Amino acid sequence: MWELLCIGFISAALSLALTPLLRALAQRTGLMDKPGPRRLHRRPVPTGGGLAIYLGFWIPVLITQGWNETLVGLWAGSTLITVVGLIDDYVELRPGAKLVGQLAAAGVLVYFGTRIQFVTNPLGGMLYLGAWGVPLTLLWIVAITNMLNLIDGLDGLAAGIASIAGLPLLVIAWQREQFFVAFLTAALIGSTIGFLRYNFNPARVFMGDTGGMLLGFMLGAISVEGALKGATSIALSIPILTLGVPFLDTACAVLRRFRHGRPISQRDDQHLHHQLLRAGLTQRQAVLLLYSISAALAVVAVVLVRASTAQASAVLVLLGALSLGWARRLGVLGDWPPSARLPRSSRPPVGG
Helix, strand or coil: CHHHHHHHHHHHHHHHHHHHHHHHHHHHHCCEECCCCCCCCCCCEECCCHHHHHHHHHHHHHHHCCCCHHHHHHHHHHHHHHHHHHHHHHHCCCHHHHHHHHHHHHHHHHHCCCCCCEEECCCCCEEECHHHHHHHHHHHHHHHHHHHHHCCCCCCHHHHHHHHHHHHHHHHHHHCCCHHHHHHHHHHHHHHHHHHHHHCCCCCCCCHHHHHHHHHHHHHHHHHHHCCCCCCCCCCHHHHHHCHHHHHHHHHHHHHHHHCCCCCCCCCCCCHHHHHHHCCCCHHHHHHHHHHHHHHHHHHHHHHCCCCHHHHHHHHHHHHHHHHHHHHHHCCCCCCCCCCCCCCCCCCCCCC
């Protein structure tokens, strides 16, 4: 446990030190997120801060860990997804081009051995996936990559939820004596928390797609290596619960756009966090509420590790139904377009 605390602290310190430097570099190179109809900030804000998370994670990991096939695949895949995100922050890639980059990054990961091999059978036992594990892993990685990126709509929201989601994955890995996975998770949590110092409202820098896709990719990969890999993998509902808020928000976005005949890739301003602002919450209040929900789901996930697959699935279905009901009342599945404008931040970003 001491090693986990050390790597988390070192990663946090590196990310904390690198973020203002990368923020200044973004300003000099014109990497700025400008205000717009869907934006809540009033002034251009430096973006691409996800590079600080990437460096804060990989510098201590590569120094302390010996190379192995898993680490090579994770490094190559995360580097590719970070590059794709950085390009998107500069020129805003088309959804198809972005998806190709995400699939390529996930494909690299799978090629080096990170894949879902077994799934739990609700009737008991395990089901060996064989070759089907490859497309399932690709789908899982790409889905979570996009889910974290979609939830990145308020200052500090994606970074905080990723940190919270990492905690149950760390605890589960430690309990299952998967110390390498626990080490990686601790480094990811640390680098994200260090960045959060500058990303919480009022944000001085945005992580951009550089950070949003990186965090989703890393959490997806870590959950496969830890919770979902091998003949002792746990119920799929457990990692879904750890990422419950992004899963709910994405599910609502897909249903909402399908109902109105809109492309799934088309952006809108009716996500969970948008509707919480319309309900009268401030940015900080909305973020802290979603943090609290994520933390509660994380606790449930850790408790359910020792439950049967049927019990864990039943809890997931129950919580999913309750969450969809709440989201519907909030208007996340409501009419198009939204009936009220989003309140703009009354406080400009520091130094923006």
